Amino acid sequence: MKLEAVELRTIRIPLVAPFRTSFGTEYGKEVLLLEVVTDEARGWGECVADPAPLYSSEYNAAAEHVLRHHLIGPVAAAPDLRADVVARTLAPFKGHRMAKAALETAVLDAELRATGTSLGRYLGAVHDSVPSGVSVGIMDSLPELLDAVESNLAQGYVRIKLKIEPGWDVEPVRAVRERFGDIPLQVDANTAYAAADTRRLAELDAFDLLLIEQPFDEEDLLGHARLARALRTPICLDESITSARAAAAAITLGACSVVNIKPGRVGGYLEARRIHDVCAAHGVPVWCGGMLETGIGRAANLALAALPGFSLPGDTSASDRYFATDITVPHRLQDGRVQVPAGPGIGVDPLPDVLDAVTVARDTIIA
Ligand SMILES: CC(=O)N[C@@H](Cc1ccc2ccccc2c1)C(=O)O
Numbered sequence: 001m002k003l004e005a006v007e008l009r010t011i012r013i014p015l016v017a018p019f020r021t022s023f024g025t026e027y028g029k030e031v032l033l034l035e036v037v038t039d040e041a042r043g044w045g046e047c048v049a050d051p052a053p054l055y056s057s058e059y060n061a062a063a064e065h066v067l068r069h070h071l072i073g074p075v076a077a078a079p080d081l082r083a084d085v086v087a088r089t090l091a092p093f094k095g096h097r098m099a100k101a102a103l104e105t106a107v108l109d110a111e112l113r114a115t116g117t118s119l120g121r122y123l124g125a126v127h128d129s130v131p132s133g134v135s136v137g138i139m140d141s142l143p144e145l146l147d148a149v150e151s152n153l154a155q156g157y158v159r160i161k162l163k164i165e166p167g168w169d170v171e172p173v174r175a176v177r178e179r180f181g182d183i184p185l186q187v188d189a190n191t192a193y194a195a196a197d198t199r200r201l202a203e204l205d206a207f208d209l210l211l212i213e214q215p216f217d218e219e220d221l222l223g224h225a226r227l228a229r230a231l232r233t234p235i236c237l238d239e240s241i242t243s244a245r246a247a248a249a250a251i252t253l254g255a256c257s258v259v260n261i262k263p264g265r266v267g268g269y270l271e272a273r274r275i276h277d278v279c280a281a282h283g284v285p286v287w288c289g290g291m292l293e294t295g296i297g298r299a300a301n302l303a304l305a306a307l308p309g310f311s312l313p314g315d316t317s318a319s320d321r322y323f324a325t326d327i328t329v330p331h332r333l334q335d336g337r338v339q340v341p342a343g344p345g346i347g348v349d350p351l352p353d354v355l356d357a358v359t360v361a362r363d364t365i366i367a
């Protein structure tokens with residue numbers, strides 16, 4: 001293929017409800033969307049960064065800038081463009097994995113649409129639908145939390161994940177256990193704790209959680225390894241796992257025994273599959289994390305979540321968990337599962353009218 005143009009769009013969509021984590025509260029999602037135009041087909045990629053560098057060092061304006069000024073040029077210069085040359089082409093540029101992931105995914109989507117191959121088939125998916133968990137934010141009170149959990153269970157979500165932070169951890173978990181019994185339950189701290197909190201985190205061992213996700217700083221592999229030796233509950237890493245190499249190091253150091261794979265965080269779906277393969281080789285279960293993607297990124301995540309090593313329900317929730325109106329035909333939860341799109345590439349397209357209604361900026365870069 002030959003890259004002819006890249007259209008950069010910034011879209012803003014309100015969330016159905018504020019979503020509070022240990023690093024802040026979000027009321028809407030601002031998304032950088034890429035559409036690549038090649039001589040054979042077009043493709044879509046969604047950047048999972050946010051407006052501020054609170055989850056990771058990346059943020060939307062930086063992703064757009066690095067794409068515009070450093071990443072699109074070399075990819076456009078590739079004479080025979082395929083998804084598996086993008087990462088190699090971009091390797092000289094350090095970091096910016098979310099920006100790189102969006103570009104690689106858009107190229108991969110175009111390549112697969114041109115050959116009529118679904119992303120699931122290309123990656124090695126073995127299921128047509130995947131069981132879905134849901135991420136429940138920090139709430140203002142325990143009654144509000146219990147109502148949110150009850151609503152999500154009633155919709156059919158097969159696993160509940162609670163956001164925690166110091167001061168909102170043991171009591172919410174205990175309240176959910178007391179009200180809902182032994183439902184599949186896990187927590188996510190988004191790096192909010194430190195070694196001094198070990199005794200507090202050890203109190204969570206009483207609740208038979210599936211895992212504790214990213215309790216410490218993303219760079220603190222040794223701290224997570226020490227914590228894993230002190231706790232019975234498995235440690236899962238998210239922010240720390242930026243590549244297959246990082247996954248191998250974390251597992252070898254004993255820093256985690258479960259991995260949350262997010263293609264946007266690791267530079268794309270090809271690296272995400274490598275992480276899946278590394279974890280499978282170590283007997284480490286993986287699940288597909290979420291970054292409140294629109295239906296575009298959500299579709300691609302569903303294909304990845306259908307690979308054999310994804311043995312735990314992920315955060316591949318239905319569109320209506322976050323958006324009243326998605327920019328694609330909404331992904332729906334049916335009997336606790338979400339369908340893997342079967343069409344060529346990511347298998348979905350934005351709905352033009354909806355997309356235009358939420359677009360706040362757009363710019364076409366001619367290759
Ligand atoms: C589903 C889930 O918990 N995702 C992330 C946290 C996250 C990521 C990106 C976000 C963007 C806007 C608002 C909240 C966000 C939360 C996580 O697993 O750590």
Ligand SMILES: [Mg+2]
Pocket residue numbers: 188190213214238239260289
């Ligand atoms: Mg997480």
